[in-house]
Amino acid sequence: MSLPQNNKVYTVSRLNREIRSLLEQGFASLELTGEISNFVAPASGHWYFSLKDEKAQIKAAMWRGNNRYCKYRPENGAQVQVKARVSVYEPRGDYQLIVEQMAPAGEGLLKQQFEALQMQLAAEGLFNSFHKKPLPQQINRIGVVTSATGAAIKDILSVLKRRAPQLEITIYPSLVQGKEAAAQIAEKIALADKRNEVDVLIVGRGGGSLEDLWCFNEEVVARAIFACTLPVISAVGHEIDTTISDYVADLRAPTPSAAAELVSPDSSELISYVKDRKQRLAIALKRTLYDEQQHVARLQQRLSLQHPRNQLMQQEQRVDELQQRLLRALQYQQQKQHHKVNVLEHALLKFHPEKRLSNAKAKLDRLTSTLYNTMAQHSASQQNQLALLAARLDSVSPLAVLSRGYSITQKNNHVVTSIADVKVGDTLVTQLADGQIHTQIKDIAKLK
Template identity: 65%
Template sequence: MSLSGFHSTASSTYTVSRLNREIRSILEQGFASIRLTGEISNFVAPASGHWYFSLKDDKAQIKAAMWRGNNRYCQYKPTNGAQVEVHARVSVYEPRGDYQLIVEKMEPAGEGLLKQQFDELKMRLAAEGLFSSAHKKPIPSKINKVGVITSATGAAIKDILTVLKRRAPQLEVIIYPAQVQGKEAHLQLVEKLLLANQRTEVDVLIIGRGGGSLEDMWCFNEEPLARAIFASQLPVISAVGHEIDTTISDYVADLRAATPSAAAELVSPDQTALQQQLMQYKRALHMQALQAIKHARHYCATLEQRLKLQHPENQLLQQQQRIDELSSRLSRAFLQMQNRRNSNLDLAKQRLSHQHPKRLLQDSAQQLQQLTNALVQAIQKQQQLRQNQLALYAARLDSVSPLSVLARGYSITKQHQLVIKSVAQVDVQQPLVTRLHDGEIHSQVIDIKPY
């Protein structure tokens, strides 16, 4: 960086534009290509396609611009508050004398990149339906065995075991130890998740770890682990970090617990609750026993009543009543049958009278006369319709006839059988023939006056 090109003497007077121009030249030569990190603020993307924003840290800020020709290759969409790393050169906006960065490349920096990757994966998996409540498996109401996928030496397993020992010591816990931090951690978590599903030895799975930074917990944001949790046949509770921490595993799991201790409380019923439930079962069993005794007594009374009803004397009386009822039904049926046959005979006689040949001939003759009258009327109607159509067609033909036009006072002028439509078609002294409706007039052109 040099100021050799910038000379100021007492005899040299600068204009403002010249000063800004030379300062711009010096800055662009001295800071032609630099790498800079900072937080984006005041981001604006007008219709021109250029990006304007400020880069700042905790002590200072600088204005920046990224032209459309460069930002169209940028795969990162900047937002206010995002930490980025840029490749830029320093320049001056001469009209205002503001020095600024001309950004050529931009990419997320530090946790900003991880946050971007987190948001992109979250949106993609949500679009595929992995977070939908329709796919969430219910947590069993009765749990005998709990599987825990976490570090065997971390604070999370200690918290889980402490809570389970206090609340439900009868629960059996099976630990599937795995790394919960590092590049390969998510592969071990997926392996243990598949192993638990193959064994099917537990009723529910808890997967998680204690708190930490975003980088520490990143294995729970990996796509393979999210898809393994979604495909799990066993219900999965995600318990990663503290209450404010959120991972992809929390969204795809069947249930999210704020902490590992909270997950242990979700799968373990309280001893007081169990005792209360046991008392409820005892009261319910006592009520069922009383109901059973009551039903048994009622059944015995019913059997006793049935035995009385089946006495031989009662049976004989019932059979006699049955005979009387059948005899009465037989008499009524005979009378109904006789009446029905008489009705059928009367109906047959009536039908026979209607089917007599003389009656049929009269009906046929009447029908023939009606058809004849209808035929005559149809022929007359068609004849009248055809006459009306013929008159209409004759009138239409007459209306378009040249002779009809002539009869209304018009004429047609020809020259050698060629109809004259314009004065340009005739010459002076030229003979013409004018056709009227009742004859022709032969004339000669004396003068031509065009309009």
């Protein structure tokens, strides 16, 4: 079976290179938060770690050119917010984050969520100017979605009482802070829209921290404002505060008091109209500026793809990886050689001359003792045998016979055993126990 012919056959390296190019162009810059784990800072100065949440994780690298400006020293288990781009480490085909900035998570997380939702809703067109509804030329009834006891409603009522006390005001009381506030605000906006009993709707509250104003950055509030058929004025916080509801609303007022002035007739109606247009223009310019900034960022990213620094960083990361593998291999070889030395030392101790001399000396002592014992036993045995032989010899000794009264007669050193051996005139020597007697034969008498 043969494979079908394909003019575009990829190598692995080419595939990884093209995937890297696609990821780096598609995710030129993003911000995200997560928990640091597996943090490593080798001698090269680069940082390698993983960024994870409760469901997933991704590898990340922060080059020394960026981390030297980081005032925060990361550690395992820390929650951080990073600005990064997505890339691929081509030798292993691992996709990873190239981190450019890092800071502890906290308010930064809220800002990240704010920017993420802002981009999402802007992409969906919720901020587009052609969706904005103009304020009615004649306003007689005003609805207000806010806290019934907060400073915002007091300021609004004070301004309306001073500028246009004839206006009808309907309050749709709601929480404007806390976890349940966003749902209540969205519910009251929908209620006012359903009743259709006012000409314009003010949604807002007084100033506070980013966390205090966060319910006006929730998606449910933004979509409720966008879906409302009534003209909606967002009046959240102070003039410097900006929320998602400001972008979605038909008009943004810098404060609740300013919102009351916008909806109340005044001799300076033309000025209010100009302010409204100015506000719209500012939002449009800000949106245009944001789009252009994103376009510039994408162009910079495409330019950076051609920069040798990226390849150099990839190679440095590869060097760091090989260095760590070499270090582990050296440690393994060192342990292996150390074990071998221990085995050889143990074997050497078994054949050490000192130990062999000690064993030989002990063996010599045992052999010497055995030799002495054997010699003593042999000597005693020989002495006993000698004594037995001496006794046996003594029993057959002629001297012993002589001592019992016997004698030996010799002629010319030959023992005379018969009278036939001598003749008259011979000289005989008689051996007694205590001496010899020399005699000369005068006569020979034979037994009859």
